[in-house]
Amino acid sequence: MILAAAAVLAGTVLACFLAILPGLHIYNVMGLAALFLYSLHGGGLAAMPEVTIPFMIGLVTGWSILNTIPSVLLGAPDESAIFTVLPGQKYLMIGRGYEGAMMIGAGSLIGVFLLVFLIGPFAPKYLPVIRYVLNPHMHWILWVIITFILMTEWPKGGNRGPAGWSKFFDAWSTLGAGLLTFFLSGLLGFLLLYRAPVDIHNAFQNIMPAFVGLFAIPWCLLNAVSGTEVPEQYVCDTLNINGDLLLRSGIAGGIGGGFAAFFPVVTGGIGGLLAGHATAQRDERVFMMSQGVSKVVYYTGALLLFFIPGLFFTRGGGAWIIKGFYTPHTWGDYYLALGSIALSGAVSFLLMSPLTKWTLKLMNVVDYRHISIFSLGIIIALVFVITGWVGLFIMTVATGIGLLPVLFGSRRLNCLGVLLLPIACNMSGVGEPVAAFLGLLK
Amino acid sequence: MILLFVVLSSNNRKDYPVYGPQVKRPLRVRVLQYASLVLGVAGLVLLYLFSVNRDIPLIRVSDVTPTMNFATVRMAGEVTRDAYVFQSGGLVFDIKDGSGEITVMGGRAQAQALEAAGKLPRRGDRIEVTGSLSVSADQLTKLRMQSADQLILNRKRTATVPVAENRIRLADVTAAHKGEQVTVVGTLKSVDIPGPGSKAPYVLTLAADGAELAVIFWEDVFQGLDKKLPMPGKLISARGRVGVYQDAVQLKVWEAGDLRVMESGK
Numbered sequence: 001m002i003l004a005a006a007a008v009l010a011g012t013v014l015a016c017f018l019a020i021l022p023g024l025h026i027y028n029v030m031g032l033a034a035l036f037l038y039s040l041h042g043g044g045l046a047a048m049p050e051v052t053i054p055f056m057i058g059l060v061t062g063w064s065i066l067n068t069i070p071s072v073l074l075g076a077p078d079e080s081a082i083f084t085v086l087p088g089q090k091y092l093m094i095g096r097g098y099e100g101a102m103m104i105g106a107g108s109l110i111g112v113f114l115l116v117f118l119i120g121p122f123a124p125k126y127l128p129v130i131r132y133v134l135n136p137h138m139h140w141i142l143w144v145i146i147t148f149i150l151m152t153e154w155p156k157g158g159n160r161g162p163a164g165w166s167k168f169f170d171a172w173s174t175l176g177a178g179l180l181t182f183f184l185s186g187l188l189g190f191l192l193l194y195r196a197p198v199d200i201h202n203a204f205q206n207i208m209p210a211f212v213g214l215f216a217i218p219w220c221l222l223n224a225v226s227g228t229e230v231p232e233q234y235v236c237d238t239l240n241i242n243g244d245l246l247l248r249s250g251i252a253g254g255i256g257g258g259f260a261a262f263f264p265v266v267t268g269g270i271g272g273l274l275a276g277h278a279t280a281q282r283d284e285r286v287f288m289m290s291q292g293v294s295k296v297v298y299y300t301g302a303l304l305l306f307f308i309p310g311l312f313f314t315r316g317g318g319a320w321i322i323k324g325f326y327t328p329h330t331w332g333d334y335y336l337a338l339g340s341i342a343l344s345g346a347v348s349f350l351l352m353s354p355l356t357k358w359t360l361k362l363m364n365v366v367d368y369r370h371i372s373i374f375s376l377g378i379i380i381a382l383v384f385v386i387t388g389w390v391g392l393f394i395m396t397v398a399t400g401i402g403l404l405p406v407l408f409g410s411r412r413l414n415c416l417g418v419l420l421l422p423i424a425c426n427m428s429g430v431g432e433p434v435a436a437f438l439g440l441l442k
Numbered sequence: 443m444i445l446l447f448v449v450l451s452s453n454n455r456k457d458y459p460v461y462g463p464q465v466k467r468p469l470r471v472r473v474l475q476y477a478s479l480v481l482g483v484a485g486l487v488l489l490y491l492f493s494v495n496r497d498i499p500l501i502r503v504s505d506v507t508p509t510m511n512f513a514t515v516r517m518a519g520e521v522t523r524d525a526y527v528f529q530s531g532g533l534v535f536d537i538k539d540g541s542g543e544i545t546v547m548g549g550r551a552q553a554q555a556l557e558a559a560g561k562l563p564r565r566g567d568r569i570e571v572t573g574s575l576s577v578s579a580d581q582l583t584k585l586r587m588q589s590a591d592q593l594i595l596n597r598k599r600t601a602t603v604p605v606a607e608n609r610i611r612l613a614d615v616t617a618a619h620k621g622e623q624v625t626v627v628g629t630l631k632s633v634d635i636p637g638p639g640s641k642a643p644y645v646l647t648l649a650a651d652g653a654e655l656a657v658i659f660w661e662d663v664f665q666g667l668d669k670k671l672p673m674p675g676k677l678i679s680a681r682g683r684v685g686v687y688q689d690a691v692q693l694k695v696w697e698a699g700d701l702r703v704m705e706s707g708k
Contacts (some may be wrong), residue, residue: 193574200510200514203510429550
């Protein structure tokens with residue numbers, strides 16, 4: 001037990017430092033850790049699951065809570081935290097970055113409470129039933145989500161000026177770029193799913209360079225060239241929230257994150273978007289906190305599904321990575337996972353305040369553009385180490401696609417077409433004809 | 443870097459001081475945005491060409507490692523378990539390649555395509571199949587087929603010459619031979635095919651010396667014949683076990699290789 005607790009703490013502490021680096025995704029680090037475990041295995045050594053599992057859970061839980069810090073202070077979200085950037089940046093630009101980060105952190109804490117005290121006790125009984133009921137309907141639900149994502153993109157131009165083609169094109173440039181981003185990402189996804197160019201010995205990470213290129217690199221590049229000066233930041237002892245706001249954000253974020261965790265290829269960002277519309281929460285604080293809830297429920301909840309007896313659902317990159325070296329069987333595994341989430345969640349939130357203050361101090365000493373460049377270097381090195389030159393090639397192409405929404409002002413969520421389109425096609429039984437049409441089955 | 447410059451310069455105002463000589467027609471940022479779009483698409487096309495022009499690696503079962511999860515590979519070997527089509531529509535069979543054994547799985551589309559083409563693998567067949575590896579700890583490693591077209595099948599060779607010692611005249615087959623393995627030769631008179639979903643057998647009625655005999659077999663033999671039945675009028679050699687059903691004598695054939703078209707009967 002002490003060993004497991006120590007492993008959770010080690011994972012959480014490591015996640016602290018990883019979370020500060022903008023753009024670095026925890027699944028990339030887990031992939032590297034998995035490679036290390038496989039090499040141990042190859043050398044005749046084996047790490048105990050009582051150590052590796054809590055460590056991995058500590059990494060995911062800690063990161064899903066603490067990566068709020070760079071998303072607010074450095075404007076570098078992962079794909080599930082895209083929506084927190086704008087309100088978070090507002091807080092940063094009025095000198096209240098600390099409060100913004102802590103409010104989202106409070107939401108994350110609510111998310112951990114939901115997982116441990118609400119979802120945890122009931123999931124083994126009800127989730128297998130829900131899965132049985134929903135399984136035949138997953139494909140059309142996924143298409144509805146795709147339609148919703150594409151239809152809720154709104155035109156950002158074409159409001160003024162004389163009627164004509166130029167006004168038409170102005171209005172459609174954003175929408176068109178959004179559709180094109182989704183379509184190109186989807187094509188890239190088909191390519192990676194059916195004829196992944198990554199060396200087969202590292203195929204378990206073949207989608208990673210694409211995700212890095214679509215999401216992480218554009219943000220790091222933008223941060224690196226951004227001319228924005230961050231104003232002086234204030235640190236306060238109180239947060240301008242109450243129980244009512246926490247409850248509302250918990251409901252909205254819990255629904256969004258839970259939906260994202262349960263449905264294949266739906267990420268926390270999409271879940272947050274759906275929940276935001278479904279619950280129509282207008283208060284910016286509720287919105288920010290609900291994104292914190294959604295993020296934790298999505299990342300950590302998806303991992304928890306893997307350990308639920310009777311379900312053992314593989315959802316999210318973390319579960320897929322762990323599945324390569326360990327398959328849970330017993331209630332003991334489930335309690336270990338729940339306990340690890342609770343412990344890591346508690347430690348992570350306790351670290352949230354000092355880490356945010358430390359990051360603010362760091363930003364005073366080191367230009368945050370330099371932090372982004374440093375992080376960019378680490379991410380590129382990680383892609384190279386795991387997937388080699390081919391991975392860098394994929395990453396570069398994905399970066400080209402990932403920059404489209406940035407350049408044309410459309411939604412970055414469209415980049416998720418990389419998974420949504422091929423998986424939705426596969427689940428509907430049309431993946432093979434599409435792949436054959438694209439010449440990927442030759 | 444051009445792209446980054448575009449981002450930086452997109453907030454230019456009209457009164458922004460010009461640095462250097464003013465050009466006649468300043469380049470619109472939008473043009474560079476479209477240029478970046480072309481670049482992104484070109485990159486995707488190159489990646490596509492790179493991917494489809496690479497050979498899918500042929501690996502052995504013993505080569506599979508956990509890091510190969512999701513890898514698209516080819517595997518070749520001998521089928522050790524007949525393809526089984528689930529009620530849900532998917533199919534499964536096993537192959538071995540000398541270094542180990544692996545389960546190959548396919549979805550409804552692959553199962554239907556293989557069934558329609560009469561290519562459902564059977565024990566002893568040699569196949570080469572392309573698919574995506576599914577590797578997980580404590581669970582069976584699987585190869586998920588991507589397409590039925592990516593399965594190359596070489597049917598197991600079966601005995602083509604009936605065993606001579608059991609050969610008897612068709613007219614001599616009576617209920618007294620029940621349970622015996624015999625070989626008969628006759629002209630195919632008619633073919634009865636079971637309806638969709640029916641569990642009834644296929645019936646070939648052979649005639650010789652004024653007598654008739656029903657030769658019956660089921661779906662697996664039909665699959666073994668690549669779903670091709672001989673035309674009436676052909677001379678057929680059939681080996682099987684004599685049975686009696688509703689007072690009628692019949693010959694039950696269990697292997698596709700036991701049915702053979704010998705020559706034209708007419």
